[in-house]
Amino acid sequence: MKITKSAKPKSPATLRVSATMNVTCPVPLFTSPTIQLGHGSGGLMMHHLLAEMVFPAFANPRLAQNHDGAVFSVGNSRLAFTTDSYVVKPLFFPGGNIGSLAVNGTVNDLAMCGARPLALSCGFIIEEGFPSADLKRVIESMKNAARLAGVEIVTGDTKVVDRGHGDGIFINTSGIGLIEGDWEISPRAVEPGDAILLSGDLGRHGIAILAEREGLEFETTIESDCQPLHEVVAALLQAGLPVHCLRDLTRGGLATAVKEIANDSGYGIRLDETAIPVSDTVRGACELLGLDPLYVANEGTMIAIVPGERAEEALAAMRSVPEAANSVKIGEVLPETNRRVMLKLSLGTERILDMLAGEQLPRIC
Amino acid sequence: MKITKSAKPKSPATLRVSATMNVTCPVPLFTSPTIQLGHGSGGLMMHHLLAEMVFPAFANPRLAQNHDGAVFSVGNSRLAFTTDSYVVKPLFFPGGNIGSLAVNGTVNDLAMCGARPLALSCGFIIEEGFPSADLKRVIESMKNAARLAGVEIVTGDTKVVDRGHGDGIFINTSGIGLIEGDWEISPRAVEPGDAILLSGDLGRHGIAILAEREGLEFETTIESDCQPLHEVVAALLQAGLPVHCLRDLTRGGLATAVKEIANDSGYGIRLDETAIPVSDTVRGACELLGLDPLYVANEGTMIAIVPGERAEEALAAMRSVPEAANSVKIGEVLPETNRRVMLKLSLGTERILDMLAGEQLPRIC
Numbered sequence: 001m002k003i004t005k006s007a008k009p010k011s012p013a014t015l016r017v018s019a020t021m022n023v024t025c026p027v028p029l030f031t032s033p034t035i036q037l038g039h040g041s042g043g044l045m046m047h048h049l050l051a052e053m054v055f056p057a058f059a060n061p062r063l064a065q066n067h068d069g070a071v072f073s074v075g076n077s078r079l080a081f082t083t084d085s086y087v088v089k090p091l092f093f094p095g096g097n098i099g100s101l102a103v104n105g106t107v108n109d110l111a112m113c114g115a116r117p118l119a120l121s122c123g124f125i126i127e128e129g130f131p132s133a134d135l136k137r138v139i140e141s142m143k144n145a146a147r148l149a150g151v152e153i154v155t156g157d158t159k160v161v162d163r164g165h166g167d168g169i170f171i172n173t174s175g176i177g178l179i180e181g182d183w184e185i186s187p188r189a190v191e192p193g194d195a196i197l198l199s200g201d202l203g204r205h206g207i208a209i210l211a212e213r214e215g216l217e218f219e220t221t222i223e224s225d226c227q228p229l230h231e232v233v234a235a236l237l238q239a240g241l242p243v244h245c246l247r248d249l250t251r252g253g254l255a256t257a258v259k260e261i262a263n264d265s266g267y268g269i270r271l272d273e274t275a276i277p278v279s280d281t282v283r284g285a286c287e288l289l290g291l292d293p294l295y296v297a298n299e300g301t302m303i304a305i306v307p308g309e310r311a312e313e314a315l316a317a318m319r320s321v322p323e324a325a326n327s328v329k330i331g332e333v334l335p336e337t338n339r340r341v342m343l344k345l346s347l348g349t350e351r352i353l354d355m356l357a358g359e360q361l362p363r364i365c
Numbered sequence: 366m367k368i369t370k371s372a373k374p375k376s377p378a379t380l381r382v383s384a385t386m387n388v389t390c391p392v393p394l395f396t397s398p399t400i401q402l403g404h405g406s407g408g409l410m411m412h413h414l415l416a417e418m419v420f421p422a423f424a425n426p427r428l429a430q431n432h433d434g435a436v437f438s439v440g441n442s443r444l445a446f447t448t449d450s451y452v453v454k455p456l457f458f459p460g461g462n463i464g465s466l467a468v469n470g471t472v473n474d475l476a477m478c479g480a481r482p483l484a485l486s487c488g489f490i491i492e493e494g495f496p497s498a499d500l501k502r503v504i505e506s507m508k509n510a511a512r513l514a515g516v517e518i519v520t521g522d523t524k525v526v527d528r529g530h531g532d533g534i535f536i537n538t539s540g541i542g543l544i545e546g547d548w549e550i551s552p553r554a555v556e557p558g559d560a561i562l563l564s565g566d567l568g569r570h571g572i573a574i575l576a577e578r579e580g581l582e583f584e585t586t587i588e589s590d591c592q593p594l595h596e597v598v599a600a601l602l603q604a605g606l607p608v609h610c611l612r613d614l615t616r617g618g619l620a621t622a623v624k625e626i627a628n629d630s631g632y633g634i635r636l637d638e639t640a641i642p643v644s645d646t647v648r649g650a651c652e653l654l655g656l657d658p659l660y661v662a663n664e665g666t667m668i669a670i671v672p673g674e675r676a677e678e679a680l681a682a683m684r685s686v687p688e689a690a691n692s693v694k695i696g697e698v699l700p701e702t703n704r705r706v707m708l709k710l711s712l713g714t715e716r717i718l719d720m721l722a723g724e725q726l727p728r729i730c
Contacts, residue, residue: 035495040525050523053501057508058487058518070519072484074543077440083486083539084522089530119437121448122423123537125490130400136418143422153423154435157449158415160405162727165454167530172488174448174539178439362527 042251043356068112078179080115085172089363093212095223099141106173107149111230112246114185115177122156127166149228187264189244195311196331197304199324201277206296227300232324239317245305252356255294268340271331297364407616408721433477443544445480450537454728458577460588464506471538472514476595477611479550480542487521492531514593552629554609560676561696562669564689566642571661592665597689604682610670617721620659633705636696662729
């Protein structure tokens with residue numbers, strides 16, 4: 001999903017390069033003559049596209065992948081740098097809109113690098129004829145989300161495309177964050193015995209978008225979980241906890257994120273289905289729509305991977321922040337080096353979880 | 366055109382806030398109920414949109430505008446941060462394509478802040494059905510442009526929108542650069558007596574795009590000037606020249622850039638028409654098409670503003686770099702504080718230059 005440059009604190013010459021690409025793609029898997037919606041899904045099709053076309057072209061000794069942002073040193077500072085374009089449809093949905101999403105999404109990508117968000121950029125691609133009042137609403141939401149996240153939007157760009165060649169508005173936000181410690185937060189830091197902690201219940205963003213798009217009505221309105229997660233990360237780091245990996249559960253959902261981490265860490269991971277919170281409304285909507293909540297996108301929910309013996313401490317730190325008040329342990333990293341993710345079902349049996357294969361729901365973010 | 370955060374080297378508490386917004390927009394000038402192509406032109410309509418909707422919302426004590434990027438300090442380093450989305454149509458044109466443009470454009474925005482480009486992000490918004498072979502060509506061009514500019518693409522994002530809701534591919538690149546000195550390069554540093562130096566002839570990018578789009582043929586193919594300018598800037602700075610302001614002449618062309626600088630510096634500026642180089646082919650095409658080359662976009666041509674008495678030295682430094690081999694002096698900053706740009710014509714008379722008013726040529730970059 002991400003191209004990543006990862007540097008150890010002060011010795012750029014000793015950077016490690018992940019060999020995951022060759023492991024996950026031993027034979028050419030991107031053979032499509034055209035780009036399909038599934039290539040933007042965050043799942044397997046996107047991984048194939050990136051692994052075969054993007055990563056080799058942009059390869060350099062510091063390029064890695066499958067992380068939410070790049071980390072590198074400038075002077076005496078460690079910075080995180082990340083980018084995301086937002087093409088969500090509809091633009092306005094219960095719990096947020098493309099503006100709040102664009103700010104929170106990039107704030108969260110920085111947070112997942114263990115960084116404190118410092119500054120955001122904002123690039124608008126607006127379709128000719130877009131209502132000025134809607135643009136104003138979007139900008140107001142960005143302003144409010146930035147204030148809540150304690151980050152400033154410092155530079156921007158506005159492009160307008162002719163009618164029929166865009167879709168209302170697309171927004172790119174890129175962000176710079178400051179990593180105030182020498183921790184390495186990365187799938188490569190994951191170890192057997194680590195606990196997988198989840199910050200809240202799954203699937204609200206995806207179902208909110210789908211309901212709005214398809215005009216579905218549920219007993220209770222399902223609101224997106226769109227929210228900033230930097231304070232959850234700060235609580236973990238300020239408590240001095242040895243955080244091994246962080247990941248927000250956007251496109252592809254929990255299952256895809258955990259599978260990515262298994263691939264990149266080299267270890268197997270077991271999740272416990274009965275421990276994974278999904279609200280009754282979301283579960284009902286998923287059953288109705290034939291969706292698996294483990295693959296539905298979230299925009300304010302994350303996992304933290306910490307040593308098993310520190311799990312309770314870490315959960316306490318996470319729960320101290322309102323955005324992660326309902327944090328729970330949902331699984332653990334196994335000693336097996338098979339990169340396999342197993343889901344322990346309520347009946348005691350297990351099934352294998354893989355990445356999202358095609359496209360579950362396009363334009364979710 | 367740009368929202369900018371501008372910081373003095375090591376004392377963020379003493380940041381100056383530009384009051385230009387109130388000066389240029391004393392009364393509401395953005396009253397359009399919908400967004401029009403002209404709002405993306407880089408000219409007056411865009412300035413009104415930004416001044417009345419974007420700048421007030423994102424206002425913070427460090428927010429300024431009308432500069433190519435934000436400048437701020439992190440630890441013991443001064444960084445530049447910039448973003449641009451590229452929506453050029455057609456995607457491939459003589460002298461470049463959307464990929465090389467996306468890398469060079471952002472490299473140049475960093476350079477105009479006096480920064481050495483360090484790292485770029487890359488966000489693709491691809492329309493479903495876009496040929497994979499074209500994506501490959503674009504990525505190869507980005508790779509080559511990044512190598513030539515000595516910059517790494519370190520993080521990225523890929524989104525796919527459904528057929529009919531995009532236009533092939535849009536690319537956002539954001540960039541981080543390192544400012545290796547304590548210079549302040551900004552319209553506010555401009556002083557009366559400063560010389561305006563131009564790095565090459567005008568209008569090649571705009572005319573190349575227009576010719577390709579409209580199927581026009583000239584005796585010689587006009588190629589875009591798309592190229593990186595960071596070495597031109599490095600030559601100026603390494604020569605120890607007191608550079609006051611730098612600007613690449615993209616949307617809105619030379620005239621709009623100079624008018625922006627006049628507005629933000631507070632001073633009048635006089636340009637000498639006979640000194641401004643325009644090739645015969647571009648001039649002929651402009652006459653045919655009813656365009657003014659002073660307003661046509663460039664993607665590898667810049668102005669540098671330096672003290673008048675250092676102009677010859679600065680020209681020598683610029684000419685030492687192939688990308689600016691034909692640099693010339695084209696004007697000067699006047700003592701009058703009327704923010705007016707005058708063009709001295711070949712007949713000896715003068716005319717006022719204002720910003721590009723509407724849209725000369727949409728989707729130029």
